[in-house]
Amino acid sequence: MKAMTLKENGGIENFSLSEIEKPEANAGEVLVKVKAISINPVDAGVRRDNATLQRMLRPKEGEDTFILGWDISGTVEETGSGVKEFKKGDDVFGMVNFPGNGRAYAEYVAAPANQLALKPKNVPHEEAAAATLAALTAWQGLVTKAKIKKGDKVLVHAAGGGVGHYAVQIAKSFGAYVVGTGSSSKRDFVVSLGADEFIDYASEKCENKVKDADIVFDSIADGEHLLRSIDAAKKGGSVVSIKSNFGDEHLKEAKTRGILTFRILVQSNGEDMKQISNLMAEGKLHSHVSAKYRFEDLPKAHRQIETGKTIGKIVVMV
Ligand SMILES: NC(=O)c1ccc[n+]([C@@H]2O[C@H](COP(=O)([O-])OP(=O)(O)OC[C@H]3O[C@@H](n4cnc5c(N)ncnc54)[C@H](OP(=O)(O)O)[C@@H]3O)[C@@H](O)[C@H]2O)c1
Structure with a gap:
């Protein structure tokens, strides 16, 4: 072969x-x-x-x-x-x-x-x-770890990329209010996925616009960015990081502010694949x-x- x-x-x-x-x-x-x-x-x-x-x-x-x-x-x-x-x-x-x-x-x-x-x-x-990998990452971060529910406000970074574009749609399928970030060229695409708001990361700081997220989904390779994600979450909310590790500084800040932190590495999982398959069959995930x-x-x-x-x-x- x-x-x-x-x-x-x-x-x-x-x-x-x-x-x-x-x-x-x-x-x-x-x-x-x-x-x-x-x-x-x-x-x-x-x-x-x-x-x-x-x-x-x-x-x-x-x-x-x-x-x-x-x-x-x-x-x-x-x-x-x-x-x-x-x-x-x-x-x-x-x-x-x-x-x-x-x-x-x-x-x-x-x-x-x-x-x-x-x-x-x-x-x-x-x-x-x-x-597959990208959709499972979004699923395992939002659903398995952060336990997303209807009405949550979810900030999805890099919303126009592979993982981000699934994260926006999965969050919407749960009835969340979704804010996506990306470069200005991705605005129309991210809005077309169902995002309720878009933040152009080059001209606006997400933590100045969002201070009460139930879930922040962070895929950016930058510890400073992770601190900003913690800033954007509300007390009792969660920050899911798929790229940067939480260091002592992040964990201390999150604890002080009552925010949960999840650093995840996606895992193969047929049950999660079935959930993704169902969403696709229902036309809720593309x-x-x-x-x-x-x-x-x-x-x-x-x-x-x-x-x-x-x-x-x-x-x-x-
Ligand atoms: N832990 C895990 O299990 C796991 C699983 C999958 C992926 N990952 C990691 O997660 C990252 C994203 O993966 P992916 O598949 O989505 O990558 P991708 O398809 O290459 O998308 C990356 C996106 O990031 C955006 N971006 C870059 N800098 C940004 C910033 N400062 N703020 C907001 N958006 C920004 C880019 O769009 P613009 O043109 O808008 O900049 C691009 O659309 C990668 O580093 C990957 O290795 C980890």
Whole structure:
């Protein structure tokens, strides 16, 4: 089968389009014929960093290259023993083995069945593939950790990016009042997702406009920004950080002001995928796919995600 292998950490020139052996579905796994893959900033981060590459993606015995990637949508070709929930021919999507070895940059992926959900019939594979790592992060931050509820005021930073555009829609689906931030070019897009207000981070400070958020969802790599997010939350509210760690200074400030802090790393989870699938089937959650790449152009998708300016999601068609 075709796979995009990485010989070592570094630039996109280390990728090669290769022929490797097709995997088999072990017990509890399904073999998925992949139709679309989504690309996230973490894909590029792991590609660059040797320590993370070695820790997360141990090559199989006899292999001397790595296979990156976690986010897939495709069709079940074979089921391993003990798999009851899916059968050959089902269209499924999910984030495979994150944080670990997903091996998603390939024509076939052996995936634990309990990490997948059925793809809604009204959603094409590229939009399903997109709604995996990024959508799960938004779900696990807002729902699992911050326990979002109707009427909450939710401040979503980077609302026009991959995670942010799902966070806005998930928050709206719970009946929240949503304020999104982004650069001015993203205003119309973020409002079209359902955000009630938009803050252009280049010209306005979010904490001057929002001081009573029940939940602040922060994806910015900057400790100073996290302090500002704590400033924007109300007493009893929550700040969810998916990028920066809370240091002593943040924790002290949050404690003084009675604010809960959650630093999360997304985890593969089939039950959460089912919730995402349901929202998509009901038309309450959409993927905005701003670019589609051919499989052989996957390295170009890495270049795009590294700009940090992507609108919604980008996917690779297999
Ligand atoms: N912890 C986890 O499990 C987890 C999971 C997923 C992602 N992440 C991390 O979360 C971050 C976002 O991921 P993503 O997939 O959404 O990335 P993305 O698709 O590249 O989107 C990033 C967005 O950030 C916006 N942005 C940049 N600086 C900003 C600022 N100061 N204020 C507001 N918006 C700003 C950019 O839009 P503009 O053009 O408007 O600047 C862009 O739309 C990445 O660092 C990623 O590694 C963590």
